[in-house]
Amino acid sequence: MKLFAQTQLLEDVQGKGLCVGCGACVDLCPYFTTYRGKTAMLFPCDRETGRCFAYCPKAEVDYDEVYKARTGRAFDGTPIGPHLETYKAKAGEKTAECTFQCGGTVTALISCALDNKMISGAVLTDSEGRMPKPRLVRTSEQARDCAGSKYSASPTLSVVNQEAKRGVRNMGVVATPCQALAISQMKMNPTDKPDFEDPVSLVIGLFCTWALDARKLEALLAEKGIEGKIIKADVPPPPAEVFVVETDQGTVEIPLAEVREIIPEGCSICPDMTSELADVSVGQVEGDAGFNTLIIRTQKGAELVKTAISQGYLVTETLDGDKVHNLATASANKKKRALAKAKEMGLLNTPDEEGRAAMRVSEGALNKIQP
Amino acid sequence: MGTATLTKDPYNLIITGVGGQGNVLASRVLGNLLSDKGFSITIGETFGASQRGGSVMSHMRISAGESWSPQIPKGQADMVVALEPIEALRVLHTYGHPGVKVISNTRSIYPVGVISGDSKYPSMDELQKTIEGLTEQAWFINATDAAMELGNPIFGNIMMVGALAKTGVLPIDRDGFEKVMLRTMGEKKTPVNLKAFDMGAEMIN
Amino acid sequence: MSQLYEGKKGEKVLFMGNQAIARGALEAGVSVAAGYPGTPSSEIIENLADVSKDANMYVEWSTNEKIAVEVAAAASFAGLRSICVMKQNGVNVASDFLLHLVLSGTRGGMVLIPCDDPGALSSINEGEARQFARLLEIPLVEAGDFQEAKDMLKWAFELSEEIQNLVMFRSVTRLSHASGSVELGEIPQTEPKAQFNYKGFILDPVEGPVVSVPVEYRHGLQQEKLKKAEALFEESPFNTYAGPENPEVLVITSSGATLYSREAIHLCNAKDKVGLLKLGTTFPLPTKLIAKHLKTTDKILVVEEVLPFMEENLKVLAQELAPEVGQKTFYGKRSGNIPQTGELNPDLVAAALAGILGQTYAPQDQEYQTKAAQQAFFNAPVRDLTFCPGCPHRASFWSIHNVLAADNRDGFVCGDIGCYSMAFLPCGFSSLKTLHAMGSGTGVASGFGKLGQFGLDQPVVSVCGDSTFFHSGMPALVNAIHHKSDITMVILDNSGTGMTGFQSHPGLPVDAQGNESPALDIPTICRALGATVEVCDPFYPHKTQQTFHKLLEMPGVKVLIMRQICALSPEKKGKKQYEMSVDETICMGENCGCNKLCTRVFRCPGLRWDEEKKTATIDEVICAGCGMCAAICPSGAITRKEVA
């Protein structure tokens, strides 16, 4: 891993507008913070190597190295990444009802992990007003408070850093793909300090095509005159082409074309749709709003799912082949678009003499993805 | 005027230090003491913004006759009393000459630039050598640490006055000092200041 | 104990210029003295306030300089002698009233004492009060040494009463803040009675109402008064000449430059060929006296600080007098011999004089100079200005900086005047982005806060000290509220006028003379004006930042009062609240996760970086024990223990 620090992070990520506000660089030290969905530098730091740069999913990510460290396999460009099994799933009766985004699989798995003390706590994303608000939860009841997707990019990992600093270990995290990537880089402990050992033991990844700029989304909702408390936001599968916002005062649809305007630039170079570096990944199921697509990727993930099923937290069914096929196509398309964009920006496999890259991908993977 | 005479007229004394070290008080005490002896004194001082962590300097002109400008001409200091060692060097740069003498405190006060790591503070050895190389005679005393024994680093300024008296370059005596202290500080504060004066004098040999 | 009041006639004492001026006021029998603090003027009022009860005086720190002049004028209208004292900037503030006062005229002697700061040693401008004497058409007198500082003030009162108008007595830093020998005079033991007469005819200068109309009539009268002053100046003992009868070069000087000029002649060894005409009365110039001296020589060097005020007035006179005295060559500012900016010193004057005499002036041994310069460069690191150890402003700007940076909308701070002006430097995390006159921070912010109409979407913040708030911050706040400007005003309330030496102000329960007085409560005032108000303690940065963030999100005018007493205040000075220490085993030092936040960024002078151990340490000689560094250390390495 090429190690740099704040100066380069500011230049490569903030400076190029690629920050997605994931929170990986936040609260490691006094120099980065997050406020109302935006990551900010407070004071310059003159270190030559540091975790902020090392963890950032948009700066010098060597995909082979990260994938090998996390999954034991190089990054080969397979559409939905390394995995063991795929299912259709939803919360079982042991998981109390609440407003799940889809089938409640995520909340079910987190509840199971917490109740069985497989993790010490879980870093989830709640909301405060119209801003995403990450927090560490200790109980399944608290986990239910965090159910539902906040379509804003959230600085979830800042809470991982805060809690790690306090000495919390063995955390579970519900992460978007960029966050799962950042966590994988944390796990590699690139600066080799015992204090900075991996604080995360379980990653539940979310599918993600894009997130939205939190401040801009807030402004857009205000502009659309949307008032009241948001109960749920959703992007129904094609061909709907709308962003649906349900509040306690009614439901409003905003054309996706308008919403796409407020996607952070950084999302456009993200090649991962299914959180390939998570233990399990969860997303929607096309045309089946009460269920989730569930991808089991690691042994740990498989054990969690097994426990959840056996204890009644989760129920699974088989996922139709055409659904898997469509998912793979969508994933492959995201990879293709992202790599093409990175290449266009000069950020893909940038030769040393020309500067730093956002991502480094092997020849083989490139051949497969065909950006 | 009494029997006291000056080795040079005007005798140019600079007291330098950092804001908050009691520079002004030291120059006032000396000024009053020498004024009591009938000398004509002019003191030039900088206050205000320069006190906030900056360098401060008092110029004292001591003369049997007329009053001189509150700023000493370049290269014409006869004695520099420095409450902080790099301030001695800074003064020598502008007001020094091969015949100048220096009494310097050895306790450093770091400029913010040094604290922040933007600049470096020299080692005390290096600093002493440098000052010695720019003076006819130099004395180094740790007035601040001695003052801490008296319970407050602020007494460092009076120790420097005592040290200056002991060098004999100016007609400064303990009685005169006591008189000024009683007049300006009152009876309560005089004994500890006399103690500081004596401790300062003892450090010169 | 105080020689200022107790000192007997004939006694010789060492006085600071401002003490000499204060003694002059006592010897002149001044009854009322009013002023607003400002370096280098403050000690005049301070010294008078100390003896005011013994001397049967009324002394006040007024809310601002305009009010100070008004208060002093009232005394004059009632037949008493009064002075008003201020830093040069204060004259700008007071100028509107002054321009009317000089038309209406005065009754009891009244002297305006502005102290200028050539070289801006303690200022952020180099403005001059002398120019106001011309604008106001009033006599200007300037002392050339400490004795004169006392004696001329007394004389200025006689002059004021003679012409029944205000007289300006100007001082400069190097006089006000320098000390020299002064022989004392008598302090009169009188009991003046105040009575304001207004029943006479409107044009009656002693019995009528005091007004500036009819303007043309009064303006004419005022100019006659000035003529009368000029006539008196011809005989003034404060214009002196020393030197040969027909000097090769005549140096004309005044004020602080007098001592430099005298020394410069000495440095050039030119006593026998250079004459020194020192003027105590610099506006209007005494024509006959000038004519007499112009006749004696062809070369004239005018030595004065900053702008060529005397030089230009002299040139006008010389032109008028040319038929009588002949054509002269002037050296000074316009010829480039004397700089037009910065303060003078003996060397600068000596160099100018030597140049005119065809000599060279080499003040320092070249070899020594080169060596010393080199050594100083390498071994005497620059001492930048910074907030004191334990200063609440450092803590306040820490939060202000962090909040605006986190907020991430390019918010900015409009600065104001006080110790906190230094926040444009790294010690205040370079927070201030505009910095002008007292009260201007909030005024400028009020304007910025209305630019939303044109797309300005940056948060606008102003800072204002507690003394500045009363001085001129309040009208700016009123303006912002009335116009629904979107600003957050941070009032840095350190319980006193910090920069100038902790003078009282209307927010404090005590006045200049030490009397108990009603303290005006800043939060109550701001609330009554209609602002949303919060109060916090900057030594609790977390809470402070939360509150500040909250206010920043709100529209309209918000006031955040950051309240914590100045580290140099009499209550706090020298007393540590906490004993501080750094746990070396916990300190992260240069490692990722801290990288010397306390020394590299926070920069309190009480901290040090131990290059060998690679940890931070506390410099117990300097540390004021405020505890703030413990609150910011990311690892909890800095600990504080309450001092019993």
Ligand SMILES: Cc1cc2nc3c(=O)[nH]c(=O)nc-3n(C[C@H](O)[C@H](O)[C@H](O)COP(=O)(O)OP(=O)(O)OC[C@H]3O[C@@H](n4cnc5c(N)ncnc54)[C@H](O)[C@@H]3O)c2cc1C
């Ligand atoms: C920004 C975003 C984009 C998405 N895009 C797609 C997509 O294109 N296709 C698709 O199939 N699925 C997408 N999803 C996933 C989908 O919306 C559901 O989150 C997922 O199906 C799990 O549903 P569930 O019922 O199990 O969730 P729940 O049981 O309701 O739990 C939701 C969990 O998501 C976490 N969460 C909420 N918002 C965020 C956030 N902004 N960042 C990190 N964690 C968060 C919460 O902490 C909670 O634990 C996206 C999710 C997000 C947050």
Ligand SMILES: Cc1ncc(C[n+]2csc(CCOP(=O)(O)OP(=O)(O)O)c2C)c(N)n1
């Ligand atoms: C018109 C004017 N008058 C006086 C001054 C001198 N002056 C500079 S700073 C200051 C004190 C301001 O006090 P405060 O606002 O309480 O701030 P602090 O110094 O205590 O931080 C004064 C009076 C000035 N610069 N301008």
Ligand code: SF4
């Ligand atoms: S993308 Fe994440 S890690 Fe990178 S700069 Fe933004 S918040 Fe920090």
Ligand code: SF4
């Ligand atoms: S301390 Fe470490 S994480 Fe923080 S800015 Fe510096 S290098 Fe980055």
Ligand code: SF4
């Ligand atoms: S802020 Fe704390 S951890 Fe960092 S260098 Fe200072 S004492 Fe050490």
Ligand code: SF4
């Ligand atoms: S406690 Fe810390 S911040 Fe306060 S004066 Fe001491 S070193 Fe400075």
